[in-house]
Amino acid sequence: MTFIHPSMSGLPNDRERELTRRQTGDKEPSSPTGDDSDSFEEDEKDEEEDDDDLRPPQDPVKVAFDEILEQIKNKELKLGRSEERKKFFHRYEKYLEERIGEKKNLLHVLAYYEGSANISMKSLVTQLCKKYPKEYARLLVAKDDTGSENNPLYAAITRKNFRLVAYLCENKEGSQTVTTAIETALAMSCGERGENCLHAAIRSKMPAQTAISLIRLTNDETLKAQDSKGFTPLHYAVEYERCTDSQFDVVKTLIECGDSALDKLGNKPDYFSVYRYHENTHERAFKTTKPNVKAMAEKEKERVPPVREEDLRRPDGLNKKGMEPDKLDPRPEALQQRPRTQREGPHSLKDERKPGDLARPQRRDTDTNSPVEPNGPPHNGYLHAPSQGGPVMAGKEAPHNDSLNPGVRFSKETPKRESSVARSRRVEEPEVTEESAEKIRELLQLHYLRTRSPETAASRLYGKNPNAKHICFDYLGAPSKVNPEEFKDSFEHVKLDSVLQYVAFSNLEVRPAPEFPYSLDNPVEAEGKGRCDMMFFFEWLRQDKGVKRILKVIVEDLDTPAHSDEAIEKTLEGFNVEILDWRKTDLCPETMYTSSSKLREIYLRWSGNNAVLRSWSEPDGLRRFEDLEKVHLHVKQDLETSMRTKKNIDKFCERLNSSTPTIEQTRAVPTPDEQPTISVKPSKIIRVSRIEQDGQHERLLTMNLAASPGEIKQEQTLQPHRWLTCMDEFREMIQNVWSWSMKQKLQQQNDLQKPVEIALIDDGIDVLQPRLRGKISDGKSFDFGDKGANRIRSHWISERGHGTVMAKNIARICPMAKIYVIKLETHFDHKEQKSRIGARSAADAIDAAVDRKVQIISMSWTIAQPSTSDEKERLDTAIRRAISAGILLFCSSADKGLHQDNDYPAASNPSKMFRIGAAKANGNAWDWVPNITNLDFIIPGHEVAEKALLDDDPSQTFQPQTGSSVATALGAGLAALIICCVQLAAIHTQMNQQVDTPTAVTVSDLREVKRHDGMKAAFGAIGTSMESQNKFVEVWRVFDKAAKEMRVLEKERRLGVVAALAPKFVRNYGM
Template sequence: MDSQAESLATLTRQLTGGISAELEIADLDDYTNTPFDDQTRQIDHVLSGFDSDIEVAKERNAQKDLKINELREKKLREVQQTMHSDEKLSIEGIKPLTKSEENKILADCWQTFGRERQSNWHCLTKEGRNFLHHLAYQPWVRDSRPCPAWVVTAAVSERPDLMDATDLKGRTPLTAAIAENNVRFCLAVFTQKTGKLEELGKYLRRECTIRESSNISDSELTCLHAALTPRHFSNQNGSHRAKILLNLISMAPREMFTVTDSHGRTPLHLALEFDCSSLPSQVNIVKMLLQRGPEALSIAKKLDSDTLPDRSTRPPRGPDLNRPLANVSSRRDSGSKFETYSLPEALPKTTNEIPAYAKRRELEEKEHRERQAASDEILHHLRLLCLRTQDPDKASQFLKKLEGNDDKVLWFDFGPRKKMSEPEFKKVFDHLGFESVLQYVAFPQIDVKTIEESGHTEGRTEWIPDPVVIFFDWLRHKKRGVKKIIRVIVDDFEDHEASHNSHSDEGIEQALDGFNVEILDWARPDICPSSLLKFGQSLREINLYWSGRNPVLRAWSEAEGLCKLRNLERIKIIKVHGTQSSRRTEENLHSFKQRLEKSWSQAWPAGMHRLPIIEIDASLPAHLGHALAHRRGLQRGAVQPSPFNSHNINPHRWMECMKRFSEEFRQIVGKLSNMKRPVDSIIPGPVVVALIDDGTDKDHSDLSFNRPFRGTSFEQYQQGSRYRGVSPWWHSSSGHGTLMARLIAGICPSAVIHIIKLRTFAAQDSEKLQIDTKSAIEAIKYATELGAQIISMSWTVKPPEEDDTSFRNALHSALTDPQGISMFCAASDQGKFADRTFPHAGNQGSFRIGGATATGKTLDTVGDKDKLDFVFPGHEVVIDHWYEDVDRKTLDEFDAHSGSSVATALAAGLAALIIECVRLGVVHTNENPEKQNDPDIAVTANDLALIRKSQALKQAMLSIGTDMNTGHKYLEVWRLFEAKTTRLNEHRRNADFLGQMETIAGLARHFLKR
């Protein structure tokens, strides 16, 4: 054969062979099928009709192939005619049929076929199957003449309504194809155009509802559940499996993402357990599920440790990530939730084995790193979506289950405006541990004290032009480790009377740099667009505060303005000032929208990024409007000192006695904590008091000596407000909670006080704050789960109008906790009436505390006096004598605050002190072996467990000494504590720490009735 003929033959093979005669459908070339009719079934006329349609399709397919080949040959002849006989044929420049040419022929083929044959495709076979079912059930195997894949495409295109029909097995066509591992059918369905696919997804909605009354198995509940079932497509490679899943997720109706199987699992749960063989594909599957169906995060089936990636324990296996590495043994330390790993006990002995072992080990470590990276990425996307879509309390619960970290804070809210130095700020907040991603950060106008004001360096002053930068730098510090903030809220309006200047553009840039903020509500008018470009590439929403000046609008809407922020979805213009008329303002805003639309379309042609929604608001957000209206003259929680005239008031013996003893006790505890101890020395943890109130201003000087506070808040800002979030527990709404914490810490300085903030609201017919019952129930549950030994509730609420079962159950769970919880509740101060107020009325196993005068007489306002457990000094005495900085208005502002509220805090503090004396008695016994064998002297861990029980604690309190005239309800503390205080003082002055500890141990034995 001469060279020209050989070249021509080669060209002919290229043009007529190696090119698929069908529409290219995501690597379908590997999938073939047997003829449809296997000649083994009974006669089914509908089935026969379907088989006849298939045969017609095959004939049309042959005709289509013939037409394509004819066009190829025609093109080949045209090429040959342009060549000279002596010219060597080159095939590089010869192009076969284009894809569009082939697709046009194919589309004409299946569209004609569909229109002609579709009229009977809705008919059902004996198995209840329509034509699409018939195609879905066919066994697609290799080495057989393929049925045209376009038949599926044609059927779906002409009759999409057949997609929602179910056969006698309860399967839709798509679910049937997945269950039968019919990959070719699935891929053919997904060749529809995007718009068509979205429309097709609507026909899958029926799967989301028909399952409730059927006996469908979990693996075939919906097409998504089926596709995520491990045994389906198990023999296919990961890329085809991933393609099917990603296409299916993109077309599924939103309702399908929240359908749960008998175990409560949504498709998201299944995806996290799913092993896709390809980690990048698995990450993409989870990401798309989160994007399309974020509601699945709140479904009842919890994303628990058996479902979610566990970064802290085992090497990951796909999203489940729980399979240990080969040749690595895992062990779980006793009492630990973490697993550690050790190498095999023996290494290979022969030289030849060592390279193979090292290579295998290297591959295993690489696989482990890859799986760990995939796990981290999945966790990151789960965390982000949760923080973007869930309320703070739900997000906190979810992430605690996800990552098992109870101490991490998901948000930071400074609280109301106050003046504070940087060292003071750090002292108050340095103990907080943050997640790497925060849901939101909120700052009011902050007045940072100068060095001179804070007293750190005499005679020096320091001007801080952008004070909030200090606090964002504090969050950025590696100790806090915050890397991303989703929402930032800053009140930054100028207030010349208060000497507050807004932050500069440079200051805002420095504050937000690197945090990848997504929603910005920085209330400073006319932020420069160039500043936004420096830190705002992640912005999705932004509130822009506008002074009314048109040049600002022009700057925001020009080519170098907001249009450069490609991720923006919503822009809100808030007008805060302005001298222009309403008509001119409207004209300027209208022009702003037009310019922004133009600049956006030029910056992102062909719809690469959708134009953000633009909102115009002529009023300030609620939180800022309120702040501006009350900025001068009202600061919630701030109280003014009451007049104090020492000549008209006699010192109160009860408080005087306990304050003196508390001071001695505080010094013992402080010295004990600073002492070096043997390695095997065991010191029981201090008593935990859960203070359920309206928060605590933890920067108060009376609380500075106490150990670091912890807390949580059940008060969320009003729903619908742009200032959505949690009211910080480190701020007391009325000042009441701060006073209660001061009283408890004042009596028992070593107690760990855990602040639990209730939700409060203003009643319509009263200026006083009311307690939300639901938040009270949640707070009691939280205190129980926390493991508190004492719960202090210095408030009362009316019995729930609806069913009070939840309230009673929460109280019962707390009071029957096997570890021992004592609950102190305030009596109602509503006069001489039956007291049916909660929490005490919900379970009378709690301590009911009433307020007393300086002489021990129960206050006249206390109802049901005979049903009190104890009476303690009331606020009339305490405020006037010991907390002169607290105005009576602080107590009167809160409707639930009563004359008994202070008495309740004192009772809780005294109970905590009794437990602490026994705890120190245990420490003293453990460190003095000679005392351990004498049961009359030794104070043991069993004694500590006993004193935490309510009944034992009540007997210990009665042992202090009571006044018979008060029905043995008023504790005359001086009977026991005055002499002990004198003895402790003597030991301290003589540097006799052992004597101090023996005195406390003696008190412990007294409480234990030794």
């Protein structure tokens, strides 16, 4: 179009009008007197074309994204070849992190794309992740501005584009950046519900295998996150309307990956736990069944013409259902198919069908809550068809509503055609079954009972428990003689759950003995002296109280005569006991197996007879139990010496954990070409702990020294506390190197002559402990005892043994370090059953450590934030003083589980202190450790047993210790060990006059590693596990190889190994 400049005046002449018409396509205007009926329409068309010319140019980013989508739609995008990738990214690289309307980036555009995900889309996502991991990570966690702030992963999930979800979460290159981004994206709160991707995935009924893969990519924080209703992903996963066969695996995986969600409660007023929410949705589902079925029946009656009785008759006089006409069930078919619940309680429904009839539960559409017949199409008009597009969920067609489509009716024979995209995004919806719901309910209930205290389990199962139902029956300490009738009358009011966490009975005698209709197979003969009193109590549980399962059984049976083996078998029959503590000496393994083949844990009373140990460890003994994990062995010192007893027990442990050859054969009779294969089946390690005769001390005897490849991957470590095993081996080597180096007459600088000194602030230590001899430099006490006593409690006495244990753990990792003992003022709280520490005493202790000029302070304790401002300021000042002095401060996290960890001393200055949490054997955080993101590192602190030394008394016991306090002491010891390694390397440099060598470690490096930032970098340089959010220090990456190398070298050459190791701990070198 030709534009006339505003400065020009007057009308255009004929020539100008002609030029204008030629460019726009206008026709010669009609004369005023001619026919101008089309003139107005043509003018409008001209104006529209003028508007097109005036429209601003399109957004180049949107154009690029549209081009990419078009290539995906046509399946033209194939980036497998190098030249294709180069061409594509040359064209679009500059747009990868750009955004279009509503702040959508490229991944958002893919997520909102109406078409189906295909191989071209997968190729694009894969290459983005591989070629641009940092950019891809940023795209994945970016939120759009659609009103609900969704990241691409959440958008794909909510739109049920599950193929794209799988593509987005693939990380074939194993990029840590992408792994972290995926984990972050899954955890982000999106949508109007304030939910994360896992919430959305569960609610969208994502296919089970896709959901399970997604769950395994998350962390505990994501699993226990609560949405606006207070519900976790696990809450939604156990809803009754999702209880399909495959959903059981989803729920099981959620629990296996982190069960913290089981302790989360929904919002008021109900405060539903996961279990109670499942029960509530189950009850609501069946409460709404009756009215929905009735309404549906009325609707069917109006729509379908009445059926004549003669039409249903067969030649034999019966109707099509094989029933006489007067026996026709008047209820609608859907009502006849209503499921019959297997549960007891207020939510059960009576079924009018005769016993033995099979029932199929009714499926419900999750969005409309309308019933769906098990064998027919949904009544809401939605189409359900077999999958056309792989593991994705069902999409929905528009309802067949005549009011929305006048003149168009959809019949059963001519359904509305659905789009290919809809077909690609759905699969046949699995059927909800009562059997699946019961399996999920039982899984939840058993997990609560196995892993939670009786008080917590009861509250999660019953809430406020208005019916006062009990999950335990504890009768220990009761009168020894029991009248059976009086017992039943006394406990008639007690309500027990059908599954009990435990039962416990003392040594009881039932008098007068009842006539047991359930007694032994053969009448008790005169020579049979074995008792059978417990049969009465367990039969009472079974028959009178309806108990079907007992997880743990405790029975006192040490008196003579004890119960016979047959009586024990009859007593426990059918209860599926998992933990057996039947306190009878030399209990027969066959009796245990007959009583319950599912035992996970067994307490054994051993007389000292080695023949019994051998029977327990034979293939037909305890090794028959496939689920057995732990054996507690109560030892009675009898005829043999302590050395012989120890030898017998050690051999018992070896036999118990030896692999048993098994014949792998698929058919009973092999074909001529098929031979049985004999192989050694990898068996998990059965842990054995020794409990002395007094019952007060238990010592862990076995550790998992071997595991199958599958278990290695699952446990994430090669053996429980491999961390400790590795450090024990390295310690034995390096302490010899240290001793040899200190004996060399060298002109060393002052920093190289001093051993590392650690201030242990605790409740004192027992200095007479053999393992601490030569390790204590000095000490000081700030415990002045009770007021008015005019006494001081010396640092060489540990009030409750806590400080002694911590000192041993420090010395275990770094025996070269010296420990400066500072005793705190402690008061034992009898109500809380724990020691209390005074804040002023803690401040004085830290000041004393600063005055001593120690390099490390170890504080394996926590206290609440001081209540008064003076005490708080006093403690804060002492901590600031220690930080300013360059001292490394190690302190524990508060083992409070889900509670917020804001306790002192860590809360005073978290960024300048090492906050340490306890790790389990597999490298994951201990269950009671608070939010792992607030910790610096996690270190073994769960069931840490002392290493037995050659000079130990064989009868000495070493009780495993658990808690972040143990981890803190080990962490302080590791820091001291790192300093010693750098110190030895500096000595090696001076001995060989290699100061000018680029990689030589010097005194300046030693000073650097003693600083907070330097030590934190050293811990990180050792290596951490991704599964623990890079918190668990995998020491074997560095120290295993060094220990092996030193083992075969002379003392003089071992120093060179340490010198080669030390640069890894210095920030200037890294790994």
